[in-house]
Amino acid sequence: xxxxxxxxxGVLLGGYYALLACGLSFMFGVMRIINLAHGDLAILCACVxxxxxxxxxxxxxxxxxxxxPLMAAIGFWLQRLMLERSLRGGMLVPLLTTFGLAIVxxxxxxxxxxxxxxxxxxxxGDFAFDSWAIPGNIYIGSLALLIFAVAVVLLGGLxxxxxxxxxxxxIRATAEDPDTAGLVGINARYVYAVAAAIAVASAxxxxxxxxxxxTFSPYSGPTQxxxxxxxxxxxxxxxxxxxxxxxxxxxxAQTFGAQINPQGFLIAGHVVFLVVLAGRLAAGALQARGxxxxxxxxxx
Amino acid sequence: MSKDSSFIVERSTRLSAAAGIAAAVLVVxxxxxxxxxxxxxxxxxxxxxxxxxxxxxxxxxxxxxxxxSVGQQAFFGLGAxxxxxxxxxxxxxxxxxxxxxxxxxxxxxxxxPLMLRLRGGEFAIGMWVVxxxxxxxxxxxxxxxxxxxxxxIALNAFSxxxxxxxxxxxxxxxxxxxxxxxxxxxxxxxxxxxxxxRDDEDAAKSVGVRVLAGKRIIFFLAAFxxxxxxxxxxxxxxxxxPNTYFGIQWTAYMxxxxxxxxxxxxxxxxxxxxxxxxxxxxxxxxGVWYLIGLGATAIVFALxxxxxxxxxxxDRWRIRLLPVGYSLRMPSADADAPDAAAAARERRPTPASxxxxxxxxxxxxxxxxx
Numbered sequence: 184x185x186x187x188x189x190x191x192x193g194v195l196l197g198g199y200y201a202l203l204a205c206g207l208s209f210m211f212g213v214m215r216i217i218n219l220a221h222g223d224l225a226i227l228c229a230c231v232x233x234x235x236x237x238x239x240x241x242x243x244x245x246x247x248x249x250x251x252p253l254m255a256a257i258g259f260w261l262q263r264l265m266l267e268r269s270l271r272g273g274m275l276v277p278l279l280t281t282f283g284l285a286i287v288x289x290x291x292x293x294x295x296x297x298x299x300x301x302x303x304x305x306x307x308g309d310f311a312f313d314s315w316a317i318p319g320n321i322y323i324g325s326l327a328l329l330i331f332a333v334a335v336v337l338l339g340g341l342x343x344x345x346x347x348x349x350x351x352x353x354i355r356a357t358a359e360d361p362d363t364a365g366l367v368g369i370n371a372r373y374v375y376a377v378a379a380a381i382a383v384a385s386a387x388x389x390x391x392x393x394x395x396x397x398t399f400s401p402y403s404g405p406t407q408x409x410x411x412x413x414x415x416x417x418x419x420x421x422x423x424x425x426x427x428x429x430x431x432x433x434x435x436a437q438t439f440g441a442q443i444n445p446q447g448f449l450i451a452g453h454v455v456f457l458v459v460l461a462g463r464l465a466a467g468a469l470q471a472r473g474x475x476x477x478x479x480x481x482x483x
Numbered sequence: 484m485s486k487d488s489s490f491i492v493e494r495s496t497r498l499s500a501a502a503g504i505a506a507a508v509l510v511v512x513x514x515x516x517x518x519x520x521x522x523x524x525x526x527x528x529x530x531x532x533x534x535x536x537x538x539x540x541x542x543x544x545x546x547x548x549x550x551x552s553v554g555q556q557a558f559f560g561l562g563a564x565x566x567x568x569x570x571x572x573x574x575x576x577x578x579x580x581x582x583x584x585x586x587x588x589x590x591x592x593x594x595x596p597l598m599l600r601l602r603g604g605e606f607a608i609g610m611w612v613v614x615x616x617x618x619x620x621x622x623x624x625x626x627x628x629x630x631x632x633x634x635x636i637a638l639n640a641f642s643x644x645x646x647x648x649x650x651x652x653x654x655x656x657x658x659x660x661x662x663x664x665x666x667x668x669x670x671x672x673x674x675x676x677x678x679x680x681r682d683d684e685d686a687a688k689s690v691g692v693r694v695l696a697g698k699r700i701i702f703f704l705a706a707f708x709x710x711x712x713x714x715x716x717x718x719x720x721x722x723x724x725p726n727t728y729f730g731i732q733w734t735a736y737m738x739x740x741x742x743x744x745x746x747x748x749x750x751x752x753x754x755x756x757x758x759x760x761x762x763x764x765x766x767x768x769x770g771v772w773y774l775i776g777l778g779a780t781a782i783v784f785a786l787x788x789x790x791x792x793x794x795x796x797x798d799r800w801r802i803r804l805l806p807v808g809y810s811l812r813m814p815s816a817d818a819d820a821p822d823a824a825a826a827a828r829e830r831r832p833t834p835a836s837x838x839x840x841x842x843x844x845x846x847x848x849x850x851x852x853x
């Protein structure tokens with residue numbers, strides 16, 4: 184029975200990774216940027232919500248009403264002030280600038296919040312450890328279930344947004360070819376900034392869920408970036424539905440690894456990532472990425 | 484194209500020859516360091532040499548081969564770890580430092596086919612995963628006592644004064660050796676081919692550059708160099724704490740040094756290493772603000788001065804002290820109008836300016852017998 188419970192936990196954990204990875208994948212799909220500050224932006228949002236909840240006693244879920252638009256604004260201006268300029272410098276410059284940004288964010292948070300591990304769990308009452316019993320002595324955490332549901336809704340919503348709204352179609356057109364998109368009257372600068380806003384806000388949402396699930400510190404960001412990246416690569420870069428699959432594979436690997444050895448949680452995740460990578464390279468299939476990725480066909 | 488008589492391909496100038504001689508004299512003087520300088524200065528210079536190694540290695544990787552790695556601390560830590568293991572198993576302590584680094588370098592070979600097929604950001608984070616995995620696996624070794632770490636106890640066989648001098652000489656010799664190897668490699672055929680790969684991998688492949696082989700040489704060299712820096716760091720600090728050695732801060736330092744000095748300029752990496760050394764000396768004690776400053780400076784340089792301090796100087800005054808590239812000169816203009824000659828010189832390609840002309844130039848080098 185323990186394995187079935189672990190399997191379910193792994194799948195639900197995968198929902199969190201999918202949520203976390205969604206913004207990373209989206210930004211790469213649209214702008215070809217891998218944002219090395221992705222994890223730190225998630226932690227930044229967790230810190231903002233923690234600050235609000237701690238100072239005012241407002242529920243973290245309500246605090247999201249303030250925090251998510253704030254993150255979206257940060258994403259928008261990040262694109263306008265930093266990423267836009269670094270994109271002009273070629274492929275390497277966005278990596279260097281976002282890495283610099285990561286260092287600034289995590290040490291800035293450390294300066295303000297200190298090294299203590301914190302958690303939002305005390306601020307959401309019983310919900311943090313509530314669980315549902317399923318016949319067969321299996322328990323499912325309600326928070327984990329909520330996170331999974333949010334991930335599915337967000338990924339699905341994003342997919343619908345990209346296919347069924349004019350802004351979504353503008354984003355896809357710009358991802359395909361910004362110059363041609365400009366010819367038909369799409370403002371590529373604005374579209375990129377909106378895409379960055381969506382990506383950063385979704386990262387922030389994931390960060391808040393992380394903070395509800397477990398403890399976080401100012402230096403938790405890089406680990407989250409690595410998890411997100413692993414989920415993205417396992418699922419296929421640029422594919423939103425693949426991201427969910429990748430997250431679930433990573434989540435299952437980690438929960439099973441943890442069952443074997445306390446260190447196994449992280450090791451199993453990294454090993455599965457490397458094995459998938461090796462397998463894909465061996466199959467020569469890295470070029471043939473399926474699914475939604477075709478929406479973001481490679482720019483020449 | 485090589486028969487085109489209207490250009491002279493210039494590989495060194497009178498200035499660069501003088502710079503080469505000056506560098507050689509400097510190295511000879513530095514070799515007498517422990518006899519000339521106080522203990523403090525010897526220790527500081529040892530640290531500086533380690534930073535120079537890291538800076539030049541990361542520059543070879545990112546600036547020339549276009550491989551932005553945020554996981555070089557994997558080799559930094561593994562070198563130190565292997566050195567401790569070897570010393571524990573009875574290998575003499577200084578040979579253990581060298582062999583440990585070599586083992587870490589060799590370990591990069593089975594990793595390289597996997598990592599080098601990744602591009603850009605995928606490679607960057609892929610290397611980060613490798614570093615994390617190396618860290619987790621090293622901590623499992625009972626000899627290391629988890630995150631508590633272990634010490635290179637065998638170093639106690641030497642008195643502090645001797646140890647200081649040996650560390651200094653080893654660091655100096657390593658730095659000079661690695662800098663020379665990188666310089667020769669970049670000046671040779673490999674330099675042109677990896678730069679072609681950096682600027683456009685597909686284009687390079689299409690004109691016959693052996694993409695994977697070129698990347699692999701640089702990748703191995705950078706792994707070995709970073710591992711040597713790690714074992715040298717171990718020799719100076721004696722204790723090995725996995726958290727410190729596998730920390731992401733080493734990557735932050737390397738990026739800072741290379742960006743400030745000049746990404747993709749050989750002299751720039753050296754200048755950046757010296758600047759970083761001075762900044763750490765002055766502000767290192769301020770802790771968190773120091774790191775925030777490093778990150779912010781890296782962003783500013785990447786956005787507004789992508790060629791770094793040296794690259795910008797080089798562009799403005801056309802100075803090449805240690806030239807690894809090729810300059811084209813028009814013979815007629817040379818005698819009476821040096822400025823025009825300078826203007827005619829080929830600008831070295833930078834990652835910031837993806838210029839097709841540069842690719843053409845790097846591939847038009849007359850083939851030399853191998």
